[in-house]
Amino acid sequence: MYIEVCNEREQTNHKIEFTGTKVKDLLHQLKINPESVLVVRNNEVITEEETLQDNDKIELLSVISGG
Amino acid sequence: MQCTKCSNNAVINLQHGNLCKHHFIDYFEEKVFKTINKYQLIGRNEKLCVAVSGGKDSLTVLYLTKKYLEKNNIPVDDNLVALAVDEGIDNYREHTLVDLKKFCSEHAVPLTIVSFEQELGKTLDKAYPIVNKDTNKRPCNVCGVWRRYLLNKHAKKLGVDKVITGHNLDDEAQAIVMNMFKANTTLAGRLGPISGLGEHDLFVQRVKPLYFCAEKEVRLYALLKNFQIKFSECPYSKEGYRHHIQEMLNDFEHKYKGTKQGIVNSFLAMLPLLQDQEKQQTIGANKIQQCSKCQEASNKDVCNACLMKETIQNA
Numbered sequence: 001m002y003i004e005v006c007n008e009r010e011q012t013n014h015k016i017e018f019t020g021t022k023v024k025d026l027l028h029q030l031k032i033n034p035e036s037v038l039v040v041r042n043n044e045v046i047t048e049e050e051t052l053q054d055n056d057k058i059e060l061l062s063v064i065s066g067g
Numbered sequence: 068m069q070c071t072k073c074s075n076n077a078v079i080n081l082q083h084g085n086l087c088k089h090h091f092i093d094y095f096e097e098k099v100f101k102t103i104n105k106y107q108l109i110g111r112n113e114k115l116c117v118a119v120s121g122g123k124d125s126l127t128v129l130y131l132t133k134k135y136l137e138k139n140n141i142p143v144d145d146n147l148v149a150l151a152v153d154e155g156i157d158n159y160r161e162h163t164l165v166d167l168k169k170f171c172s173e174h175a176v177p178l179t180i181v182s183f184e185q186e187l188g189k190t191l192d193k194a195y196p197i198v199n200k201d202t203n204k205r206p207c208n209v210c211g212v213w214r215r216y217l218l219n220k221h222a223k224k225l226g227v228d229k230v231i232t233g234h235n236l237d238d239e240a241q242a243i244v245m246n247m248f249k250a251n252t253t254l255a256g257r258l259g260p261i262s263g264l265g266e267h268d269l270f271v272q273r274v275k276p277l278y279f280c281a282e283k284e285v286r287l288y289a290l291l292k293n294f295q296i297k298f299s300e301c302p303y304s305k306e307g308y309r310h311h312i313q314e315m316l317n318d319f320e321h322k323y324k325g326t327k328q329g330i331v332n333s334f335l336a337m338l339p340l341l342q343d344q345e346k347q348q349t350i351g352a353n354k355i356q357q358c359s360k361c362q363e364a365s366n367k368d369v370c371n372a373c374l375m376k377e378t379i380q381n382a
Contacts, residue, residue, distance in 0.1 A: 008298045009298065009300070033314075033317045033318065033321050034321060035283060035317040035320050035321050036317055038283070038286055038287055038290065044076070044078075045078040045079070045088075045287065045290065045291070046076075046078070047068050047077050047078065047079060047080045047085065048080060049068045049080065050068060061286065061290065061298070062286075062298055062300075063282050063283045063286045064282065064313065
């Protein structure tokens with residue numbers, strides 16, 4: 001399936017091929033530590049255990065402070 | 068995934084269960100208010116100053132300090148002010164200050180902004196290369212000394228009893244590990260929910276209501292409360308030692324949930340011993356004196372802030 005990933009910290013927006021099922025699989029694939037981001041889908045925060053669907057649009061919000 | 072307490076969707080997975088938006092906000096606010104009460108961070112007749120930057124931590128602690136005062140029928144007017152330090156970091160601080168001014172105006176909290184340039188003669192961007200050439204200090208070392216100096220100086224000018232900061236569980240766990248790795252027990256003794264050297268005429272006490280709140284929880288709370296915070300990153304942050312410790316602790320936290328809380332809890336058990344040692348070495352030994360240049364607190368004739376200022380002026 002394909003997921004659109006918008007990364008706040010990197011200021012990037014990419015459509016990627018995803019082979020897993022859950023948010024935690026996506027973060028693992030992207031090599032992002034779940035401690036460092038909040039995951040938002042359709043303006044709602046979702047947990048790492050949430051199942052993703054084809055063509056989901058995901059925002060990764062950085063938890064880490066800027067300074 | 069469902070909330071452990073109701074049938075709504077969870078927004079966070081914590082060690083003790085999953086929480087929806089409503090239950091997370093309740094849990095978070097209760098944790099902050101319990102910290103304030105347990106460590107007596109806020110007194111009924113005290114004038115308070117919140118150290119703010121416009122980021123998630125400072126806006127959250129400002130909002131919750133005001134909420135705590137209102138909840139406990141403590142008058143907010145004239146008792147709560149905000150103080151920001153503009154370090155002069157191009158393309159960074161000016162953005163957070165815009166959000167900050169708007170937030171303080173919306174919540175009717177008087178805001179004072181002081182800057183490195185006004186007070187010390189140069190912005191951090193211009194001062195750091197000069198100081199670094201002479202002393203090899205990193206930008207965060209220069210910034211830290213001057214920020215603490217200006218916060219203490221202006222908190223006294225504002226006539227407040229306490230400075231409230233937005234330090235969270237992650238900040239504290241990082242500071243504990245940093246001090247441990249560098250065997251700096253003197254600085255370690257100044258950490259804790261009430262930081263600094265305890266009561267002293269030259270210092271305004273600094274307190275940390277978000278002490279037990281993980282950074283991820285603070286970001287989530289700020290997001291769910293719709294605080295307008297644009298992501299911005301200090302260009303110097305990755306140069307600091309702290310950045311490496313932060314990544315290491317996040318790795319550990321991911322693999323072993325509760326690592327950061329464990330570090331802070333173990334530290335709190337040791338803190339009284341470290342504080343006794345620190346007090347004997349500083350206040351007890353009369354090491355705190357007034358800087359001969361600026362009359363602020365110092366452990367030597369001229370304080371570090373003035374020494375750096377001199378280095379810049381002589382460059």
